[in-house]
Amino acid sequence: MASLFRAYGRGLGALLLAIAALWILALILVPLGAMIEQSLWWKDSKGEITLQIDRLYNDMATLQLDASGESDAAKKAGFEAQIAQKQAEATALEAQETNPPKTYGLANFTRMSGLHFYIFIRTIIYALMVTALALVVCYPMAYAVALASGPRKAIVLTVALIVPYAINELLRVYAWLMILDYRGVINGILGWLGMVDLDNRGWIPFLENPSAVFLAMIYTYVLFMVFPMVNTLETLDRNQIEAARDLGASSFRIHRRVIIPHAKPGIAVGCIMTFMLSAGSYSVPAIMTRGQGGDWFSQLVYRQFFESNNWNMGSAYAVSLLVVCTAFILIMMRLFGVGLRDIAK
Amino acid sequence: MRGKDVRLDQVSIRFGDAVAVQPLNLTIEAGEFFSILGPSGCGKTTILRTVSGFIEPTIGRVLIGGEDMAGKGPNERPTALIFQNLALFPLMSVAENVAFGLEARGVSKAERLKRAEELLSLVALTGYGDKKPSDLSGGQRQRVAIARALAVEPSVLLLDEPLSALDLKLRQHMRAELRAIQKRVGITFIYITHDQGEALAMSDRVAVMSRGRLEQVAAPDTLYAEPATPFVATFVGEQNVIRGTLRRISNGAASVDTPLGPIEGREVGTPAIGAPVLVMVRPERVTLGADRDNRIPVTLKARHLEGPSVNLECVADGQTLTVTLANGPAMRDLPNDLVLGFGRDDALVYAEGALANG
Numbered sequence: 277m278a279s280l281f282r283a284y285g286r287g288l289g290a291l292l293l294a295i296a297a298l299w300i301l302a303l304i305l306v307p308l309g310a311m312i313e314q315s316l317w318w319k320d321s322k323g324e325i326t327l328q329i330d331r332l333y334n335d336m337a338t339l340q341l342d343a344s345g346e347s348d349a350a351k352k353a354g355f356e357a358q359i360a361q362k363q364a365e366a367t368a369l370e371a372q373e374t375n376p377p378k379t380y381g382l383a384n385f386t387r388m389s390g391l392h393f394y395i396f397i398r399t400i401i402y403a404l405m406v407t408a409l410a411l412v413v414c415y416p417m418a419y420a421v422a423l424a425s426g427p428r429k430a431i432v433l434t435v436a437l438i439v440p441y442a443i444n445e446l447l448r449v450y451a452w453l454m455i456l457d458y459r460g461v462i463n464g465i466l467g468w469l470g471m472v473d474l475d476n477r478g479w480i481p482f483l484e485n486p487s488a489v490f491l492a493m494i495y496t497y498v499l500f501m502v503f504p505m506v507n508t509l510e511t512l513d514r515n516q517i518e519a520a521r522d523l524g525a526s527s528f529r530i531h532r533r534v535i536i537p538h539a540k541p542g543i544a545v546g547c548i549m550t551f552m553l554s555a556g557s558y559s560v561p562a563i564m565t566r567g568q569g570g571d572w573f574s575q576l577v578y579r580q581f582f583e584s585n586n587w588n589m590g591s592a593y594a595v596s597l598l599v600v601c602t603a604f605i606l607i608m609m610r611l612f613g614v615g616l617r618d619i620a621k
Numbered sequence: 622m623r624g625k626d627v628r629l630d631q632v633s634i635r636f637g638d639a640v641a642v643q644p645l646n647l648t649i650e651a652g653e654f655f656s657i658l659g660p661s662g663c664g665k666t667t668i669l670r671t672v673s674g675f676i677e678p679t680i681g682r683v684l685i686g687g688e689d690m691a692g693k694g695p696n697e698r699p700t701a702l703i704f705q706n707l708a709l710f711p712l713m714s715v716a717e718n719v720a721f722g723l724e725a726r727g728v729s730k731a732e733r734l735k736r737a738e739e740l741l742s743l744v745a746l747t748g749y750g751d752k753k754p755s756d757l758s759g760g761q762r763q764r765v766a767i768a769r770a771l772a773v774e775p776s777v778l779l780l781d782e783p784l785s786a787l788d789l790k791l792r793q794h795m796r797a798e799l800r801a802i803q804k805r806v807g808i809t810f811i812y813i814t815h816d817q818g819e820a821l822a823m824s825d826r827v828a829v830m831s832r833g834r835l836e837q838v839a840a841p842d843t844l845y846a847e848p849a850t851p852f853v854a855t856f857v858g859e860q861n862v863i864r865g866t867l868r869r870i871s872n873g874a875a876s877v878d879t880p881l882g883p884i885e886g887r888e889v890g891t892p893a894i895g896a897p898v899l900v901m902v903r904p905e906r907v908t909l910g911a912d913r914d915n916r917i918p919v920t921l922k923a924r925h926l927e928g929p930s931v932n933l934e935c936v937a938d939g940q941t942l943t944v945t946l947a948n949g950p951a952m953r954d955l956p957n958d959l960v961l962g963f964g965r966d967d968a969l970v971y972a973e974g975a976l977a978n979g
Contacts, residue, residue: 515708522673523722523773524696533721537712 315591319376332366384592399573403555414501422509452492456482501546508542544612624652624809625686625776632681656820659830701770709754716750722773740768856977863900875970886968904945906967913962
């Protein structure tokens, strides 16, 4: 901090610090804090209280009936007292119903149903699969772009990669929907070739398979995998590749021993980004499966917020996802032996 | 390890329309320390990459040990290349670097680490195996690169200006070291450089290249004393170049008319009588005094003290002539008007041709 003041002077230094603090506060601490706070409390379910109140009023009505038919003053007074007591109870419960007390605890996290937990685990596994597939697809591509001979080839490859990203993500997903749909492009071609019978609903149901989501996701997030890899691969001294070849190494060994170790930070960043994006992706599974291919966890979170109207539960789900993703980042960094410093580069 | 001879048979290399190497024949003997010397862009690196197999010649054949190398990749040739920037693998330890070629050949780990240790001791780096290349000094990295190349037991070691990144002191030390290593392992070294000092100091023979053509192939002493072309004469060492017209030749002796007066010299090649010629005189062959075959009165312009020697910058008829003399008491107070003298054997007379520096 002292060096900051020395470098920029007191006024500018303080301004920079303030901007950094605001950044951290507004973009990290406040939203995340709000989410975690929300996930740590719940209000007792309204349904039960309402039932209790209903029961009390039923009881009161019965007691009133009993009281009106009773001639013994002492007994009548007893009923009246009971009614008054129930009325007090009901009033108290009614107050609770309109403004239920918050209860703090971890119950939101432990209350996840077995089905939801299954979806959670499956989403993580799917996201890992998407990441692995994207890595397999993108590594050769990144290698070709980064080590392309001649600047023109590199430009062509880069433009070919970036152009699809000028189109809105939703449109790109819908495009894949059209390609894979029952009467989509692929089935259409197959039908035209006479390989499937569209008239009798003999199409291939691509969209009911998780791989349709995988495909759209890889397509959607390819750039986030490719660019970090290209960046690190571009810094590789080509002489090292030639040296390895000159020393008799096969292409496979050159990749394994020279190129991939060099590209590790880029691979780690690409995997982290792709995993985070696919584990949290809502639009791609929602559009591609249309409810037919099984939910992803992000869809559950959405429903908790906007359909069950249970923001606490939704927050708890979201925080769980965040924790797992963070753990994934740390594992990846450990696995690839890269530190934050390498990634920042 | 045993050296093999390398033969370039009518080799020519083109990149598109650009001719990088004009058709040339060159034979490098087995076990020879052979340098290819030339300014950057003269095609010397292209030749090296052709021998190592990264480039196929457009026409002609490359033969190593009598065997045609056509269609063989760099990993199939009995050559090893040391890159200008060394291209050590930064993420591997020194021992892994040295053992990489053996690893690629499927040698077991214990075996190759043992071999790496032997090679490291050959280049005086015993015990450095566990370090990373980045922990070593420039000269040590240099030696790791040599050990790594030697590990695959090449018959021909190709070196692409590997000393250019080192500072002067280290460079001079490494010259001697390279030469000693070459003598010890006895294989053929082909050394690419633009530094004539390196080429002269280390080589058995030197080829001088310019614009894709071989200018001269000769032993260092011959190259310096008897340069075959004006380019070689001016590229290797310093020269005073005096332009003139050839008046007479008899028996190798040439008489030239120059603006500085007539000069008696020795013809190189076959300049025609009456044609424009270049007279070349090395600064260290010139003396002060009038008792020589050729005499040129000059004005002393500047005196540069080098330590053991003194360079005198003289002017005659608008042309600068440089003289290198041994330092001594007589060099302290020189008169402004001097007479430079040199023998007729010291002046080489060439037909007009391209010079090394424009």
